[in-house]
Every structure is written in C-alpha cells, then in structure tokens.
Amino acid sequence: MNDIQTIQINEIDSDSHLLFDVRSPKEYEEYHIPGAKCLSIFSNDERAEIGTIYKQISKEQAIERGLEIAAPKLPELLKKIKNEMVNNPDKQVVIYCARGGMRSKSIAQTMSILGIDCLQLDGGIRSYRKQIEKMLEEYAQNPKKIIVIEGYTGTMKTKFLEKLQDEGYPVINLEGMASHKGSIFGRIGEDPASQKKFESRLFERLKALKDSPVLIIESESKRIGRVVVPEFLLEGKYSGTRIHIDMPFGMRVKYICDVYDPLFHREEIEEAVLKLSKRIPFPIMTEIEEALTQQDYEKVVSFLLENYYDPKYEFAEQKYESQCIKVCGDSFDYLYNEIKNEINKIL
Incomplete structure (x- = not known):
C-alpha cells in the first residue's frame, strides 16, 4: 500500500x-x-x-x-x-x-x-498542541498591555466583556473559555473545559488578536474550575490598568439569582453552598441553610456575598498597586458606556 x-x-x-x-x-x-x-x-x-x-x-x-x-x-x-x-x-x-x-x-x-x-x-x-505551547511561551516572553475589568462578585463583569467583544474590543473571556463562571456555582449549567481545550480556545483567540497591542480580561484567580490561567495573564492583572465596577448590592444579588436560576438548579446550588460550611461562621451558615430550606435564594446570595465573597475580594484587592479607575452606576447600559469610555481613553 x-x-x-x-x-x-x-x-x-x-x-x-x-x-x-x-x-x-x-x-x-x-x-x-x-x-x-x-x-x-x-x-x-x-x-x-x-x-x-x-x-x-x-x-x-x-x-x-x-x-x-x-x-x-x-x-x-x-x-x-x-x-x-x-x-x-x-x-x-x-x-x-x-x-x-x-x-x-x-x-x-x-x-x-x-x-x-x-x-x-x-x-x-x-x-497542534505544540503550536499552542509555542504561542503561549511567546506571550509569556513578550506580554501585552492588559486592561482588567474588576469588581465584587455579581457586578456583571462577564456580561460587560461579552458585549465589548461583540463590538470588536480585544477581549479574552477566560470564564467563557473555561466554561466555568469562576465561583462555587461556576460549573452549574456548564460543561467545564479541560486544560487543553481551554488553552486551545485561548490560542485561537490570541491568534485573532495578534495585531492588538492591548488585551482586556476579567480579574480572575489562578484557577477557574478545572483550568489554570497562564502566568502572563495573571501578571498582567496586577500590572495592568484596572477598571473597577461598583453597583448597588441588591442589583448584584438579583443578577446572580438570574444567572444561576436557583429554582431550576436547586440541588446543585445546595451542594455548592454546603461545601463552604467550614469557611463561614456556624451561626451564619445556620441562617443560610434555613434560607435554602425556604428557597429564599436572594437571602442565600446576600449572606454569601456579605460573609464570604466580599471579604475575600477585599483581601485580594490589597495586593494590587496598579492604577484603578472606578465606574459607578445602577444600570447596565450606563455602566457599560462608562466602561467603554474609559477603555477608549486607554486605547
């Protein structure tokens, strides 16, 4: 033959x-x-x-x-x-x-x-895998300028990034590539990506943005679900220009409930919340469990933000020394225009 x-x-x-x-x-x-x-x-x-x-x-x-x-x-x-x-x-x-x-x-x-x-x-x-490894190594050696979209949990960061990308901005949607929303509820309604699939998606996006001098990312931890974010993006998170989103607490709570649809994903949400029992004071955890029993998910989310996510974010924020631009508002459209205006100034 x-x-x-x-x-x-x-x-x-x-x-x-x-x-x-x-x-x-x-x-x-x-x-x-x-x-x-x-x-x-x-x-x-x-x-x-x-x-x-x-x-x-x-x-x-x-x-x-x-x-x-x-x-x-x-x-x-x-x-x-x-x-x-x-x-x-x-x-x-x-x-x-x-x-x-x-x-x-x-x-x-x-x-x-x-x-x-x-x-x-x-x-x-x-x-193909060798191509990916080579490009990621090149980016590690020659990192691009990074704009970081940051804010407390529930400040619609991913939604802002998706709209920016739809309008042609050089967005790297890390959570989208990981198929994980990055919180304890992150895998709910998702099929989390393997490390190789994540890096394949990142590779294809970086190829598409090869001529852009700037990348826009969300402030993420080193691990999103099952995947590890490349070091050059994490380093960019600390040295890049940060745009901090500030919105009313109640707006954040409602957004989280809308995204995760707790009535549809009830068992998965209960399982995820109970995994935090060792990290949240017992009296607070007791109230959270009671709210879960009553299916009062806005109360559950409020407790989690106040007693876990917001303190965790405030602690992490102390590590940053880079420039931070704050945008405040109580509507998605207003905040989006503010974010876009700040990005356009940088670009």
Whole structure:
C-alpha cells in the first residue's frame, strides 16, 4: 500500500480543508482542532482494550484486534465523510489522530482506495498542541498591555466583556473559555473545559488578536474550575490598568439569582453552598441553610456575598498597586458606556 501524502499543521486552512479526528470520543471531547469532525474508529472502551493488549501482550495482537473492531465500521466511516463533503465540495479531506500514527494513516489510506483523496496530518493533534505551547511561551516572553475589568462578585463583569467583544474590543473571556463562571456555582449549567481545550480556545483567540497591542480580561484567580490561567495573564492583572465596577448590592444579588436560576438548579446550588460550611461562621451558615430550606435564594446570595465573597475580594484587592479607575452606576447600559469610555481613553 502506497504511503499517504501528509500535510503540516501550519498549512491547515479551514477554508480549504475538511478535518476528521479519528481518535476516541473521550480524546475528541478533551480537545480537538477547531472545526474538526469526530470520526472515531474505536469507542472509549475499545481504545482501552487495544491499549491493554498492546502493553500486556504484543503490538501485533493489538493491531489484529484493532482491525477486527475497525473493519465492520468502514462503510459507516466512509458515509460520514461523504456526507460532510456534500456541504464542502471544494475542501480536501484531512485525517488526524493523536500523533500522526497508525489510526490516521490506515483510515486515510483506506479512504483513498475507496476514492476519497485524503491527506494525513503530520504529527497528529500533537502538532497542534505544540503550536499552542509555542504561542503561549511567546506571550509569556513578550506580554501585552492588559486592561482588567474588576469588581465584587455579581457586578456583571462577564456580561460587560461579552458585549465589548461583540463590538470588536480585544477581549479574552477566560470564564467563557473555561466554561466555568469562576465561583462555587461556576460549573452549574456548564460543561467545564479541560486544560487543553481551554488553552486551545485561548490560542485561537490570541491568534485573532495578534495585531492588538492591548488585551482586556476579567480579574480572575489562578484557577477557574478545572483550568489554570497562564502566568502572563495573571501578571498582567496586577500590572495592568484596572477598571473597577461598583453597583448597588441588591442589583448584584438579583443578577446572580438570574444567572444561576436557583429554582431550576436547586440541588446543585445546595451542594455548592454546603461545601463552604467550614469557611463561614456556624451561626451564619445556620441562617443560610434555613434560607435554602425556604428557597429564599436572594437571602442565600446576600449572606454569601456579605460573609464570604466580599471579604475575600477585599483581601485580594490589597495586593494590587496598579492604577484603578472606578465606574459607578445602577444600570447596565450606563455602566457599560462608562466602561467603554474609559477603555477608549486607554486605547
């Protein structure tokens, strides 16, 4: 069988190539090249089985078992590729696996025999990962100026960032990339990203903003859910220009209740709140538990802000020495215009 033609990761163009990821669904879900379609040869369990055979018996038997599993699936894999090609007739098919090894090569060769002109991604998704690591290292060595949107919990920081990004501002929405809202309720209604998926999203956004001298981020801790924020962004948080949002306490409480929809996510919210029992004084925790029982979620949120989040924020704020611009108001639109005006002055 002739060797299949390969393509390098830096030659991949979403307008010219149709990517198929033949790794297992679990590998694909952890992270994948943006736009790539899942074309798993093996299920998660099948991949684990073959890996066990490879390690405990032999490479040859692992290959034989792989062929037994994959062969009956070939017609369905071919059908999936053809279905995608209908909507992308001018794109060339590119197949990739973890490291540009046997999985992608065997499928690319088989599909070529069946009449589909295929390329194999040299180095597999590992080559994409190396691109990400290289760019993050470059940013660490040559950090850009940072504008930080900060404020107490519930001051709509993410909502402001989303609107700024929609209007073309150079926003890095870290919580959006992490699929986590950054508080004890952060994973509610979300599917938290893996570190690799987070860094893939960050990489793609940084590529889009490569010509911008400034980045706009929210003030975040080092960890958002399961992911760790790169050091160059954390350092920028302390040295950059800070825009502090100040809004009425009741407005913050209502916003948090609206975002997390406690009646719909009741059990998840109760579980998250009870995890704080060791960090909140017992008398206060007793009142919070009573408010949970009564489903008085505005009272729950008020207690949490007053006795946990606001003191925690005030302590963290003492570490900052950089310039801080305060914007105050009691409506989203007014505050947004104030924030935008301050950003425009800086830019």
